[in-house]
Amino acid sequence: MEATSSTTSTTSGFLSPVISNPLFDRVRNTYRTFHEKRESLGLSNPGTVEKISKEVDQDVFLNNLAFTGVRAEFNKVIGVSPMFQLSHAFAMGAQGMPPYSYNAMYGSSKHFLQATIDSDLAVNGRFNRRITNALVTKFSVNLPQDSMQQPMLQAEADYNGADFTAVVKSMNPSIFNGGLTGMVIGSYLQSVTPKLALGMEGMWQRLDMQHPPDVMMSYVGRYKTREWIASARVLGQGAVQASFWKRLSEKVEAGADLNLSFAGMGNPQAAMMGAPGKEGVATFGVKYDFRASSYRAQIDSQGKMGCLLEKSIAPPVRVTFSGELDQWKQQVKVGLAVSIESADPELMEQQQSMTEGPSIPF
Amino acid sequence: MQLSEESKERISKVIDISRVAIHYGYVPLILYLGWSQSTPRPALIRFFSPFA
Numbered sequence: 001m002e003a004t005s006s007t008t009s010t011t012s013g014f015l016s017p018v019i020s021n022p023l024f025d026r027v028r029n030t031y032r033t034f035h036e037k038r039e040s041l042g043l044s045n046p047g048t049v050e051k052i053s054k055e056v057d058q059d060v061f062l063n064n065l066a067f068t069g070v071r072a073e074f075n076k077v078i079g080v081s082p083m084f085q086l087s088h089a090f091a092m093g094a095q096g097m098p099p100y101s102y103n104a105m106y107g108s109s110k111h112f113l114q115a116t117i118d119s120d121l122a123v124n125g126r127f128n129r130r131i132t133n134a135l136v137t138k139f140s141v142n143l144p145q146d147s148m149q150q151p152m153l154q155a156e157a158d159y160n161g162a163d164f165t166a167v168v169k170s171m172n173p174s175i176f177n178g179g180l181t182g183m184v185i186g187s188y189l190q191s192v193t194p195k196l197a198l199g200m201e202g203m204w205q206r207l208d209m210q211h212p213p214d215v216m217m218s219y220v221g222r223y224k225t226r227e228w229i230a231s232a233r234v235l236g237q238g239a240v241q242a243s244f245w246k247r248l249s250e251k252v253e254a255g256a257d258l259n260l261s262f263a264g265m266g267n268p269q270a271a272m273m274g275a276p277g278k279e280g281v282a283t284f285g286v287k288y289d290f291r292a293s294s295y296r297a298q299i300d301s302q303g304k305m306g307c308l309l310e311k312s313i314a315p316p317v318r319v320t321f322s323g324e325l326d327q328w329k330q331q332v333k334v335g336l337a338v339s340i341e342s343a344d345p346e347l348m349e350q351q352q353s354m355t356e357g358p359s360i361p362f
Numbered sequence: 363m364q365l366s367e368e369s370k371e372r373i374s375k376v377i378d379i380s381r382v383a384i385h386y387g388y389v390p391l392i393l394y395l396g397w398s399q400s401t402p403r404p405a406l407i408r409f410f411s412p413f414a
Contacts, residue, residue, distance in 0.1 A: 105392070
């Protein structure tokens with residue numbers, strides 16, 4: 001610091017009165033002390049607002065993992081650096097899954113490209129690009145085969161600062177309807193202390209020009225210690241989501257989630273339009289990790305029970321069983337999946353000896 | 363913002379064309395990138411057969 005200030009003060013040239021005037025020094029010093037203080041707090045990046053309860057929603061609960069029917073997947077790792085993977089997936093009796101889909105993935109430290117094409121000829125594509133170490137742009141596109149159906153385009157920019165994350169996202173923006181329509185989401189999450197992060201998210205949405213735009217704000221908080229993580233989200237429209245994650249032992253994790261919505265109370269118009277009124281759901285889940293298998297179970301206050309068992313029989317073959325039982329609706333969903341991964345043994349060695357660089361911008 | 367009919371038509375044509383290009387071109391693009399950047403270059407049969 002000393003060195004840089006002495007060099008800038010001795011700089012001669014026509015710009016020197018501009019650079020070394022007292023006002024500019026003052027501003028620069030204030031900024032520098034602020035920056036030093038901020039660095040001395042030792043804050044780490046808090047992650048994004050979207051993934052604030054990731055440990056519960058994605059790791060312990062089976063919301064994203066449960067499936068029905070029979071599936072078989074053949075994954076092929078062709079290259080590790082740059083990453084290049086192909087997969088063929090066959091499905092039978094699965095809800096919302098086409099009978100066959102082909103997936104290709106390519107990733108280097110700068111780019112990540114992924115595309116899925118299925119037997120209905122619908123294409124899902126993603127393109128992510130790391131512009132600097134902190135800034136990543138993401139595009140995703142969803143093209144159904146039927147040209148009558150509306151395609152989906154989403155563009156996103158993520159800035160991962162040292163102690164904050166800012167995200168701007170827009171979905172299906174269009175100016176053809178006589179004005180700007182679509183959806184824009186902005187979110188910001190800042191670490192306040194090494195354990196606490198606070199943030200907010202704003203959403204602007206306008207489906208067509210006949211309706212006025214909707215604006216929704218939500219506020220989030222996350223408290224993280226080594227053993228447990230608590231997070232909460234308050235939606236301005238009248239909904240609260242709170243979740244709690246705890247590592248019970250080395251192999252067992254547990255998560256609980258409480259979702260309350262009061263949407264019908266404050267806003268009679270929303271209740272009339274059939275928006276969900278007063279509602280509350282509590283969910284509890286556990287995850288056991290064993291050497292070659294993992295087991296997840298969850299139960300919620302709406303009478304739904306689910307379990308998911310993943311077991312790798314031999315290193316390349318993995319079997320997943322998913323079961324869901326709805327006590328009140330008397331519904332049962334069962335799924336079985338086999339996934340076979342093939343990679344050359346040389347590649348495995350390559351993977352282990354890979355040097356650490358900026359990771360693939362997933 | 364108001365656009366004239368002509369430019370509206372032109373823009374929607376560009377969007378339509380790029381949509382078709384992404385629809386049929388994105389998977390081959392990734393396959394080409396993966397093939398050309400990998401060393402050694404993989405055999406093409408491995409791209410299409412689940413068993414090879």
